[in-house]
Amino acid sequence: MAPLNTYLTAALLAAPAVMGGVIPQQTPPPASIVGGDDTSPFAYNWIAFAQYNGGQFCGGSMIAPNIYLTAAHCSPALIGIPVASTTVHTHRWDKSKTPSAEKGIVFSVSKVINHPQYSASLDKNDIAIWVLKQKSNFGSTLETVKYGNGAPTAGTKVKIAGWGLTEDGNDNSDANILQEATVPVVSQADCAKAYSASKITATNICAAFPQGGVDTCQGDSGGPLFVQTASGYSVEGVTSWGEGCAVKGKPGVYTKVEAYKSWIQGIISQNQA
Incomplete structure (x- = not known):
């Protein structure tokens, strides 16, 4: 997988309806699933994704009501996008639909905490916690894992x-x-x-x-x-x-x-x- 910095920046900043990208610094991390299948609708409502300017750019997991577990290389600061404009979406299945159509839950990001020993060049300690604040709930109960x-x-x-x-x-x-x-x-x-x-x-x-x-x-x-x-x-x-x-x-x-x-x-x- 080639470095994704250019792809990610272009995708997120240029088009409001862009696809997912990952955010590696050196060796690009894996992104979408190759050789996979559609999940059953809303089978994993604790799986979430980060979004900026209409584009999904990383996945993650809701491990507590306001805590999102993800990779450190997904941190907005590392790809030059503002945390204040980043949202996290959960209770989602088809991201081409609106959050309201899927009764999704949308969070703003209060804090991004990368592991203190994260190394982008060595791909070490690639883990982060985002502290969230609920922004919109279109009718679902939050699920954690x-x-x-x-x-x-x-x-x-x-x-x-x-x-x-x-x-x-x-x-x-x-x-x-x-x-x-x-x-x-x-x-x-x-x-x-x-x-x-x-x-x-x-x-x-x-x-x-x-x-x-x-x-x-x-x-x-x-x-x-x-x-x-x-x-x-x-x-x-x-x-x-x-x-x-x-x-x-x-x-x-x-x-x-x-x-x-x-x-x-x-x-x-x-x-x-």
Whole structure:
């Protein structure tokens, strides 16, 4: 996946009805889902997306009533857009429709908190919390999701979801309807072989089929890698980066939420509404 800074800036600033993009600084993170399927309507109402000037630019998860979990590289300041003009949308399925048509919930962004050791050049600690303030509720009950309850082991099937690109390299292939796919977790050792030992650490989860074909892509950044538990869903990864989308031998790389759970909980305790 080539750097997306230019794509993102042009898309967000030029057209009010643009598609999703991701915001990487160096290695571009995966965005929309390649090889996925439409989700059932409103199946995952805790999955959210960030928007500026009518364009969706990253995904995320509502982990508390006013707390949005996403990737640090999705932070508005890093792509030169004002936080004050950024909104977060949840209880959405088809982003071509208006929030009111889907009884969506829209938030303004009060604060963006990147992990203090985030490194764009090294793709390290790519995780952030946005503190939100509800702006509009068109008739829905806010839903949240559990997080960081145990990273899935190699071979475990996990779900990924987003509104990003559905074709690698095709900026016009963003999905209007939320996409989902199931992929197996790749071992840290195998993922390190695909990239390098210095790039893949214990704070990452990698996921892909050996033959490729299914992956997150531009626009999916910040969105969830999640599992189903006896008590519902749990977000275990945050979409971070990868080389291309759905490329054979190049797994998608996710930030392991469990590794940052105490940091997340500390922020929530200080900022939860």
